[in-house]
Structures are given as C-alpha cells and as structure tokens.
Amino acid sequence: MHSISTADLHSSDPAHQRQRRARIIRLHPDDDVVVALEQLIGGTPLEGESVVVSGLIPPGHKVATRAIATGAPVHRYGQIIGFARQPIAPGEHVHTHNLDIGEFERDYAFGQGARATEYVPETQRATFDGIVRDDGRVATRNYIGILTSVNCSATVARAIADHFRRDIHPEALAAFANVDGVVALTHGVGCAVDTEGEALALLQRTLGGYACHPNFASVLVIGLGCETNQIPRLLETQGLKEHARLRTFTIQDSGGTAKTIAKGIEIVKSMLPAANDVRRQPVSASHLSVGLQCGGSDGYSGITANPVLGAAVDRLVRHGGTAILSETPEIYGAEHLLTRRAATREVGEKLVARIRWWEDYCARHHASMNNNPSAGNKAGGLTTVLEKSLGGIAKAGSTNLVEVYEYAQPVTAKGFVFMDTPGYDPISATGQVAGGANLICFTTGRGSAYGCAPTPSLKLATNSALWQRQSDDMDLNCGGVVDGEADIDSLGEALFRMMLDTASGKRTRSELHGYGQNEFVPWQIGAIT
Incomplete structure (x- = not known):
C-alpha cells in the first residue's frame, strides 16, 4: 500500500x-x-x-x-x-x-503466487450490448475494412475508403446507420522479403487476424499483383477463403488505379446492406477482450492510471472476460512478478522465453533493453526500464497469468494473458487487435493522441494536470488518486462500467476525432532486400 x-x-x-x-x-x-x-x-x-x-x-x-x-x-x-x-x-x-540499470538475479518462482480466481456466476455477470455475428463471435463495432497486401496498393485503398467518409460524403452512408464506417488499414511492407521467412509470416498473421476480426462486417483485400505477399498465399496461410464478406483483387488485374478505385467502391457498396443488417443485443462481459496499453508514461503512471486499469481488469476477469498485457520490453525487469502468477510452470517459462528472445534480438542489433524509457517518460520522472516496467505491470491487476502468445496470434484463452509485442504503442496494439481484442484501454501521463480502428480505445490520464490540459483526448481522469478525490478501487469500478458502455457503442474521444486508420502498424522484424 x-x-x-x-x-x-x-x-x-x-x-x-x-x-x-x-x-x-x-x-x-x-x-x-x-x-x-x-x-x-x-x-x-x-x-x-x-x-x-x-x-x-x-x-x-x-x-x-x-x-x-x-x-x-x-x-x-x-x-x-x-x-x-x-x-x-x-x-x-x-x-x-x-x-x-544493472544486472541482478530475479527469482521466477513459477506459479508460487497463483491463486484461484473467484468468478462471478454466469447468471450474474455484467453485460454489454454487442453485435453477435453468424458464427457466434461478438463485435463491439461494425466496420467495413479495406486491407492491403502491400504498400503499393495503399493509395487506392485510401481513395476507396475516402469515398465513404461521413465528414466528406455524408450521403454515401446515409442509408446505413448501423455501419460505423469504412476504413482503410494500410502499411509499408509486403514485398522484398523472404517468402519463407518470419517477417512475411508475421505480416500475414497480422492481416489474417484483421480479416476475420469480429468488428469487421466485411473486408476487402487489395494488392498490386506482383508483390511477394501474394493474396492467394496470404489467405491459404491463414485458413481463409474468399466469400461474399471477404473479397480480394489486384490493381494489375483491374486495369490500373482509376479502375481499381471504381471497382473497390462498387464492391463496398454491395457489402453495405448486409453490414447494416445488424442489431445490438445484451451479451455477457465474457465476450470482451481488452488490450492493455500505456504510452507517454510518467512518474504517476504506476501510482494512478495503471493500478486503476488493473482494478478494472480484475473485475473483467472475474466476469469471464480477457485482458491482454503486452509490450515485452516494458515488463523487462519485472517479469518475475508475472511468472509468480503463472497458472502453470509452462506458462511462466513461455514468458521467460520471450524475454530471452528480446535480449538476443537487442544484442544482434547492438541495442539496449534500456533504450526505454523515452525522452518524454524521463521528463515525467521515469528513469530506467525497470522502473517503467514495475509501474506498467500494474495494468494487469492481480489474477493468474493463464497463457502467453506470440505477436498477433489468436487469443483463445479467457482471463489474464500476455502477448509478445514491442513497446511502441501502434505496433503493440495492432498485434493485440489482430489477436482479437475488441477494446483497448490506454493509460498516459505525458499525453497521447491515439485511436485504433476497428477497435475502440479508451484513454486514461494519470494526473489531473494532463486531464485539464488535454481532456479533449482523454476519457477518464485517474489523477484523483493522488489529489485525494478518489481511490483506485472506485475508479476501477467506474472504468469497468465505462468499458461496458464503450463496448455497447458509446464513442470514445479518439473515435470522435477520427483516429484509427493511420495507427495500423504491423511489426516489421525482417531484412528488406
């Protein structure tokens, strides 16, 4: 205490x-x-x-x-x-x-701190108004997505999505009130990489996760045609097949830029009626999968917003939901506190294996794990990655660590899990959404402007000065913890209720500002040749 x-x-x-x-x-x-x-x-x-x-x-x-x-x-x-x-x-x-920073021994004590979770009985669990897809998956938003296999098709994808922007062409979606929007999620890779390498496999896994994300009613994938990341192979590796709600084509086969844009617009128009034919209905909070993020952290993060998020996560887990902690370099030095909570030794060892991978990765690139904190973090009072990590894991609450996933892998376990990602927020959250996160909670002390289509993102301010200065971007002020105006548990309850409201369709500050398309950033780990 x-x-x-x-x-x-x-x-x-x-x-x-x-x-x-x-x-x-x-x-x-x-x-x-x-x-x-x-x-x-x-x-x-x-x-x-x-x-x-x-x-x-x-x-x-x-x-x-x-x-x-x-x-x-x-x-x-x-x-x-x-x-x-x-x-x-x-x-x-x-x-x-x-x-x-310096080297010191950590006692991983696998599972020694694990304890039984007291779950809320199913009949008493909290609910939110979700969108239930035909296969039983539950969405918190209802978008049509345009994905690209390669950077070369990014411009046409953006042009197609822009045709349906409500702020520019309000008539385009006027008859489709249940559709949250049409978004183009583009990236900077997809070619000049090893066809059998880890980098391409990681990109394909990320795109595959988005292609079948429940928050997309339908998806259009567009390529150039000659890129390394061929669309048929992309679908094959992800176990996907083209159908009415998953369409694909390339610029070269369509006859160039103008024809591709026109074709894409017509395909999206054909998808709109089915996408609009949805209704929200009460579903259990167990259908929530929440990605946990922190960015622009400060000396207050581990005192206010992160513990508040942890208190909300404990509630979510007790109600059957899933919370995904990530940013492996930002648990470095504190991972022993998570291995103690591992449900099994195997889970704990998976986490340590990811730490070892990062140590090797940094050594190969002549980098330091202590290149974190950033300049802004240090200005806010954080000195070493160890200090940042200890405050960061407070986001994860206190329940058992039940599984560890690699980047963008489908998250199937219920409860508190970990996904291996970099500490850079857009890349980290992209992996979480690819894994199935249908809500993001993002704490910040220095101030962050961030959103994450197709998944809504709640932003938590760590201090009241930030809230007053940048409330236009914040959804909840946690500064009351140190101001003496609130406590962690009551704010955790308020945040849990805010999660349910957001999942039910209430728009976040970042959604109101139109954030989300530029923040799709798949992790690039391979050599570009």
Missing part, C-alpha cells in the same frame, strides 16, 4: 514567508525513494522521513530518503529500479544523472 504525506514548506523570501503543504508519496516501506506530487524546493522537510530536500525536485520525480552508496540497488514499489552511479545523499533528486 502506498501512502501520501505532506511536508512543511517555507518561502525563502522574508516578504512572503508563509507555510503550505508540499505532498509526497511513499509506495512501499522498503523503498529508498519517495515521489514528489508537486514541485519540491531545497530546504523542504519531508514529513515522516527525517529528510530535507536538496535542490529542486520536479513533480512525479523521485527524492532519496536515505544515503545510497555507489553501486547499491535503489528500490521503488519494494523492487529494484536501478543502481546508484554515484553516492546519493538523503534529499537528493534521483534520476538519470545518478541512477542506471
């Missing part, structure tokens, strides 16, 4: 001497640091810590509460977040100038 305390602050200006309260937060009794909840000024005594601040400490940043020797581990959340690069005195700012 963390605690918020205050410190007396006296102005150094005699003409303005007055007393006010400066707030800090201690996250664990064994921590070597506390977190400033506002700007701290030198000379400030920290209540309950027997420490006086030395210098300026920005809000969201760390201040040492005890002497730390060079090379000694530094703890936050009761866990190691790095090692002192130099002696750190009590009251000093702890950040990139004096804290660095």
